[in-house]
Amino acid sequence: MKVTTLSIDLAKHVFHVLGADSRGRVVLRKRLTRKPCRSCRGRVMRAGDGPATRYGQYLGPAISTVRRWQRRDSGSHRREPDNACEYGREWAPKPHDPAKWDNIMNSATEAKLRFGFRIRKSPFFEASRRAGCTHYSVYNHMYYPVQYGDPLDMDRRLVENVTLWDVAVERQVQITGPDASRFVEMLTPRDLSDLKVGQCKYVVLTAADGGILNDPVVLRLREDCYWLSLADNDILLWAQGLAVGSKFDVEICEPDVSPLQVQGPKSGDVMAALFGSWTTDMPYYGLRETELDGIPVVVARTGYGGEFGYEIYLRDRRYGEQLWDRIMTAGKPYDIGPGASSPRRIEAGIMSYGADITRADNPFHVGLDRLVHLDKAADFIGKEALIRAKRNGIDRKLVGVEIDVDPSRDIATERWPVVDDSGAQVGEVRSRAPSLRLEKYIGYAMLPIALTQAGTQIQLAADWASASATVVPLPFVRSRAKV
Numbered sequence: 001m002k003v004t005t006l007s008i009d010l011a012k013h014v015f016h017v018l019g020a021d022s023r024g025r026v027v028l029r030k031r032l033t034r035k036p037c038r039s040c041r042g043r044v045m046r047a048g049d050g051p052a053t054r055y056g057q058y059l060g061p062a063i064s065t066v067r068r069w070q071r072r073d074s075g076s077h078r079r080e081p082d083n084a085c086e087y088g089r090e091w092a093p094k095p096h097d098p099a100k101w102d103n104i105m106n107s108a109t110e111a112k113l114r115f116g117f118r119i120r121k122s123p124f125f126e127a128s129r130r131a132g133c134t135h136y137s138v139y140n141h142m143y144y145p146v147q148y149g150d151p152l153d154m155d156r157r158l159v160e161n162v163t164l165w166d167v168a169v170e171r172q173v174q175i176t177g178p179d180a181s182r183f184v185e186m187l188t189p190r191d192l193s194d195l196k197v198g199q200c201k202y203v204v205l206t207a208a209d210g211g212i213l214n215d216p217v218v219l220r221l222r223e224d225c226y227w228l229s230l231a232d233n234d235i236l237l238w239a240q241g242l243a244v245g246s247k248f249d250v251e252i253c254e255p256d257v258s259p260l261q262v263q264g265p266k267s268g269d270v271m272a273a274l275f276g277s278w279t280t281d282m283p284y285y286g287l288r289e290t291e292l293d294g295i296p297v298v299v300a301r302t303g304y305g306g307e308f309g310y311e312i313y314l315r316d317r318r319y320g321e322q323l324w325d326r327i328m329t330a331g332k333p334y335d336i337g338p339g340a341s342s343p344r345r346i347e348a349g350i351m352s353y354g355a356d357i358t359r360a361d362n363p364f365h366v367g368l369d370r371l372v373h374l375d376k377a378a379d380f381i382g383k384e385a386l387i388r389a390k391r392n393g394i395d396r397k398l399v400g401v402e403i404d405v406d407p408s409r410d411i412a413t414e415r416w417p418v419v420d421d422s423g424a425q426v427g428e429v430r431s432r433a434p435s436l437r438l439e440k441y442i443g444y445a446m447l448p449i450a451l452t453q454a455g456t457q458i459q460l461a462a463d464w465a466s467a468s469a470t471v472v473p474l475p476f477v478r479s480r481a482k483v
Contacts, residue, residue, distance in 0.1 A: 010054045019163065046266055061068065100327050119143055122168030123258050125319020131328075131338040139232045140449035148338045148455050155342040155436060158305055162266040164327055165340025167311070168258035173216075173228040177250035180224045183243070185378035187228075188218075189363065189386060190371045193378070195220050199299055200285040201235065204371050210362040210385030213238065215353050217302055219287055229311075231353035242381075257298075263309030263326065265480070268333040273330040275299065277308065286483045293326065295319045304341065306348030306479045343433035346442055349400070349475030355431045356398060356444045362389050365446070366398045367474070396427065400474040403441040403460070405467035407434045410441075418445060418469075419461045427451065429460060429469070442476050445469065 113136055115121070116343060120142040122128075128145040135147035145166050148154060156258060157163050175184055185192055188203040195201055197220050205213045205228075214235050219227040228235060240252050262270055271279040274292060279299065282288065287300040296315040303309035314323055343353070351357050363372050363386070374387055403410075410416070410432070418427035432443025451458055456471040 004201045011052060028430075090136055104150055122166055123314060123317035124166040124168060124324050125320075127198075127321045127324035128166045129181060129336065131305065133338065136348065140171045140230065142169045144169045144172070146336070146340045148340070151342065152436065154337070154339050155344060157337045158264050158307055158339055158342055158344055160265070161329075161335040161337075162262065162270055162331055163305070163337055164263035164324070164331065165261035165263060165305075165339050165341075166262050166324075168314075169232070170229050170259050171236070172255055172257040173230060173239055174253050174255045174257075175226045175228070175239070175250055176224055177248075178224060179250050180226055181246040182378065183248045183250045184218065184226050184228075185376075186248075187239070187240075187381050188371075189373060189376070189382065190379050191373040191376035191378075192218065193376070198287055200302055202285075202371070203366055204363050205378070206362070206382035206386065207359070208385065209290050210382045210389055211359050212353070212357055212361055212363060212366070212368075213359065215351070215357060215368075217285075217300075219298070219300065221287070221289065221298070227257070229313075230360065233353065236342065256315065257313045258317055260312045260314065260323070260327065261303045261309060261339075262306065262312065262331075263303050263305035263339065264307050266331075266336075267307075267309045269325065269334050270336060271299070271333040274327065282310075292323065295323055295326075297323070301479060304345060304350050305339075306344040306477075306481060308480055313367075321413070342440070343435050344477075345436065346431055346433055346444065347435055347475065347477040348479035348481070350479070351398070351444065352431060361398070362386060362394075364389055364394045365396060368423055394445055394449065397446055398430075398444055399452050399460070400472045400476055401429060401432075401443055401445045401469040402472050403429070403432060403443060403467055403469040405460075405465060406440060407441045409465040409467075410461075411464045414462070414464075416442075416462055418451075418458050420459075423461065427458070439478055444470075445471070449473070 024302060033192060041147070085339045107214070119138055122142055125143060128148075129276075132148050133145040134149060135145075137144045145444045148337075154163065176317070177183075181192075187205050188200065189206055190203045192201060193204070195218065200217050203218050204215050207213050214231050214233045216228040216230045219229060221227065236252070236254050243252050244252055268280055275290060280287075282301040284301050287298055287302075289296075289298050291297065292312075298313040298315065300311045300313065301309075302311050312323070312327070314320060330336075345352070353371050357366050362382075372386055372390075374383065374390065410431055416429035416432075418429060421424050425446055427444045427447040429443050432441060434440075435442050445458065447458065454471055454473050458469050458471065460467045460469060
């Protein structure tokens, strides 16, 4: 018999399908079915014969399904008999309840991520564990800290004070040599002829068919030295493959470089305390090579938090914990705390590659037309395909949506199908999250052009929940990164 251990705090609401093992842990013993549950006076999950199913392994979808069944039977999921099971009322998160976030972003099982040497660890890995990281993802073959305790506290600290992010997963592709400039120009449709030493630019890298392979920031450190600060994809191998047998005189490698982000309205105070007043005068997307107590770094006025901030690129991983601790000490008067990407990213209209942007999308699909310079002097990969796409127009586009649903009913680790009146899928909702500032559930949706007009109502349907949403303009809340 397959036994799946569940979180007790959540499992108590489906008590009727649970038992206990010899150690007193709550476990799911049988398959969940749609049989009437006498204890709950309604159609809810009940044990049947057979092994545990995905609804047992992921309690969030199970609760959502229970709610949907009860709504169908009773006409309302907000009222139950006085002696009914309390799962509906007790589970429903109050506004800004951390439980809402746990249901949206995490499985309710007690499965653990086992740290090993196959997945790389950043120089700040142990520091992030000491700081209380509770959730890691994997990004560019490296452990990525994505949550420290209550996500709402992280979000408030980002918007009101200052946060320190371990973003060493932003691996760098270093391109050097006499033909470095020409090679980098070949990778992107954005014109980089005016990119000076000490400057950065946000770009897209395109394939021969115009699809987006990555959306890095390009940093120019010297006349013949560039870094591509990557999103999640194996661009190092792609760039090295392009260079093999080509006429470009370049060297391409992954340097020993690991970024941190210092983000939030008080980040300028922390950076001035660390490096001096010159950081206050840095232009947006400017960079400078420097040292901090003998630690070699590059400081850039960049970041994807949607707030004023910086990135500090460590150039020697041996100093990882020392650099982390130095920043945390300097930030203590400003209530600094560990952080990670939050709903503020979505509010500000910042997209995430792999989540909001995919290999199947070209820049026009995701509103990055400004990064496509079809008339630039240098040739680039995907030029002919992008010329055709611009001439013929696009059939779909990424837009902002406000979703009319209790966020606790959503499983935001899955894309949410958008359906037409017949139930056929016509699009999908990608990243979404509750916005504290708007007090709405917001996200991105890839929709047919006919449905992209602001104010358009769309329908979402999936195993875990159905809902409606409204198309709205982007950004939801203006970014303050450039201030």
